[in-house]
Amino acid sequence: MPMKAALLGLAHPHAGILLTTLENLPEITAVSLWDADPAVAAKPPPPDSRKAIRATTDLDAVLGQADLLFAIVCVPTDQSATLCRRVLAAGKHLLAEKPVGLTSSEICAVQAEAASR
Numbered sequence: 001m002p003m004k005a006a007l008l009g010l011a012h013p014h015a016g017i018l019l020t021t022l023e024n025l026p027e028i029t030a031v032s033l034w035d036a037d038p039a040v041a042a043k044p045p046p047p048d049s050r051k052a053i054r055a056t057t058d059l060d061a062v063l064g065q066a067d068l069l070f071a072i073v074c075v076p077t078d079q080s081a082t083l084c085r086r087v088l089a090a091g092k093h094l095l096a097e098k099p100v101g102l103t104s105s106e107i108c109a110v111q112a113e114a115a116s117r
Contacts, residue, residue, distance in 0.1 A: 004067050006032040006092075008083060009075035010055060011040050014097060018072055023051050034062045036079075059083075063090035070095060081106035088113040 005028055007019055022031045033055035035041045045052035056062060063071070063086065070093035073083050081101035087094045094114070101107040 001027060002029045003027050003069045004030045004032070004065065006034060006062050006065075006068055006071040008034045008059070008062070008071050008073050008087070009079075010035040010043075011037065012074040012076070012097065015074050016046075018074055019046070019049070019052060022072075023049060032056075032062045032065065032068065034059055036075075059086065063087060063092060068092055073097065073100075077102055081110050084110045085113045088117055091117065 005022055007015060007022065009015060010033060019031060022028045028051060030053055031051045032053045033045065034057070035055055036057060038057050041055040041057045043055065045054060062068070071087045073080055073087060073094065073096040075083055077099055080096060084094055084096050084100050099107065100110050
């Protein structure tokens with residue numbers, strides 16, 4: 001089954017290996033890239049990328065793609081819970097770097113959002 005993914009957060013130390021993993025999965029047909037920082041999002045995808053779509057700072061545009069199946073959240077922990085909840089609210093499957101929040105209340109809010117879907 002062909003799948004489209006999104007990688008949210010490009011400056012994180014794990015972002016490169018996550019993109020490489022997505023590139024090597026035959027089921028993944030395209031990877032949308034997003035970062036909140038315009039300077040990071042302005043960088044072109046790696047030259048050897050076959051599936052990466054040029055990065056944007058427009059999270060709504062990324063999450064609004066009807067054919068997007070899941071997103072990987074790869075941002076600093078202080079930004080993770082909010083971003084995870086946005087992914088879930090958009091009806092997308094979520095994979096996230098741990099931990100998904102700074103506090104137990106942030107983590108519980110992500111869990112509650114996931115449970116409501």
